[in-house]
Amino acid sequence: MQLERRAGRRLVAGIPALWLAVFFLVPFLIVLKISFSEAQLAIPPYAPLFSWAHGLPVPRIHLSSYAYLFTNPLYLRSYLYSIMVAAVSTLFCLAVGYPMAYAIARAEEAWRSFLLMLIVLPFWTSFLLRVYAWIGLLQNDGLINNILLRIGLLHHPVTLLQTDFSLYVGIVYSYLPFMILPLYANLEKHDPALLEAAADLGARPFTIFLRVTLPQSLPGIAAGSLLVFIPVVGEYVIPTLLGRTDQIMIGRMLSDEFFDNRDWPVASGVAILILLLLVVPIVLLQRVERRQLEREGLEAEA
Amino acid sequence: MNAQPSTAPEPVPPYVRLQAVSKKFGDFLAVDAVSLEIRRGEIFCLLGGSGSGKTTLLRLLAGFETPSAGRIYIDGEDMSAVPPYERPVNMMFQSYALFPHMTVERNVAFGVEQEGLGRLEVRRRVEQILEIVQMSPYVGRKPHQLSGGQRQRVALARALAKRPKLLLLDEPLAALDRKLRERTQFELLNIQERLGVTFIVVTHDQGEAMTLATRMGVMDRGRIAQVGTPAQIYESPVNRFVADFIGSVNLMEGRVAARCDRDLTIRCEPFGCTVRAARCVECATGDTVWAAIRPEKIVLASEEMPDEALGDNRVRGKVREVAYMGDVSICLVEIDSGKTVRVTLPNRAGLAAQRDLRHAPVTLSWDAASPVILTR
Structure with a gap:
């Protein structure tokens, strides 16, 4: 019985571990391996990591792709730009998403699931189509410019497309649900008695928000922010379709190295560096989540 | 109200x-x-x-x-x-x-x-x-x-x-x-x-x-x-x-049989007993009222009375259940009419004495000051 249970537990924990090993760890190791090899014009377009001499393996580890990445300012700029775009997008998503999540969490119970469905509704159409649709709205003879010209607010169309503006519009629009859903999940759980208690103790509505609601929603803010920040850093489609042409993001950089230059080692190096860059926020997220779980566990116990 | x-x-x-x-x-x-x-x-x-x-x-x-x-x-x-x-x-x-x-x-x-x-x-x-x-x-x-x-x-x-x-x-x-x-x-x-x-x-x-x-x-x-x-x-x-909400109470429905100044006589037909209460209540002879008696105000005597000894504020019955609560015991007494009356007894004599009560014939009585007469 005891043994059976332990075996069952191992199986339950083992399935995701196996999944991660097959679909994350192995590909990661392959990419890591490629990043340390030398590019060559062949199929595959990189040299093996070991060569055989006199029956013994001789390592042929090259740091050239990393050296290239660190010495070429193009890459550093691209990394910094990606982080900035991700950070600013996250802030915008938070600024737009928090009030929406708050309003849904405070709405009448009958309304909540309907409002949540509206948030998720865009997922029912293809992501690519929705981003394309923004081109139609933002381009020089697009809907927005046409309306502004028609009502006389503008005399010449303004360039909206392929600017930081259009990039942020696209990203915030696409990633907003990822901010709203975890925030809502957090805000919905708040005990309304705490708000009453705060009001009873003399706090005005804004103070109550600052001192009771906001601190308690920090785990939700953290979860939502990371769910936006992490994928936006490596975002490829939106910057390609809506973003600037003079400054490309790191995801685009990676794809260019891979498909256009066919420099797999450098592309792999870019991928590894993105990963390292994102490890920090991911670890942060896990710590916040663990703390939250511990507290909830303790509360449940008490 | x-x-x-x-x-x-x-x-x-x-x-x-x-x-x-x-x-x-x-x-x-x-x-x-x-x-x-x-x-x-x-x-x-x-x-x-x-x-x-x-x-x-x-x-x-x-x-x-x-x-x-x-x-x-x-x-x-x-x-x-x-x-x-x-x-x-x-x-x-x-x-x-x-x-x-x-x-x-x-x-x-x-x-x-x-x-x-x-x-x-x-x-x-x-x-x-x-x-x-x-x-x-x-x-x-x-x-x-x-x-x-x-x-x-x-x-x-x-x-x-x-x-x-x-x-x-x-x-x-x-x-x-x-x-x-x-x-x-x-x-x-x-x-x-x-x-x-x-x-x-x-x-x-x-x-x-x-x-x-x-x-x-x-x-x-x-x-x-x-x-x-x-x-x-x-x-x-x-x-x-x-x-009924505060404490427990025996509620006996009855009709006012006689009424003079601070003395009410209530005939409780379903309970087969007559309650006399030294109370001043606004009611007329013939009105339906309820006599409320707290269980601790009823005296339980463990001897059977002959019919002629029974009268106002006195009924005969048999103990059905005794619930031992430590400080007190709660007795459910089935009186002659078949109704059940609740009585609490302070635990002076210990558990054994309380146990002996079960199925014993008893007489219940109470003071005329004890019943509260309710018109609603």
């Missing part, structure tokens, strides 16, 4: 006054035209079953609900347009509603900080009140690190830290186990006396209400059925609901 003041009106105006206050939730009338006056320094208990409207009444006083009709005055001031954060009232929540992300100290300081006092003064007040509730050693703990009793104290301290003139307590002891509840009751009384705060306590526990209250109001379906001191309510309930 029957909220008459229990004593002659005093010259000082009441501290809290409710004037025909009603609260409707949709079609449901939670509070139905309640008028009530509460004096300064009182511990007033609102007692009632779940759904009787007692908590709604408390929330109306705190300002979390607005009355559908009627007015609430606190210290002479109309509270209609005053939001909760400006009322001179604090509430202790049933769930305690402590802020989970704040330490004990921050929780207690929260209210005081809203008054714009200096940091030193806030600190002094927090220390002082934590001292009173004996929670000083736990200032740095978070609520989830405290036991139920400790949370209760922090909640009390937080509500008292603002030095309210009126403290509303919603089932303050419900979450505590019995021993702790008893101890805390006396502590609450002690603190109330020390700080001179007026308490309005909502509870469904009659024992709690009896211990704490200087006066209490029994609520039934949104209305106040009776207001009075615990003794008044226990000894002279105004109707069957109150008599």
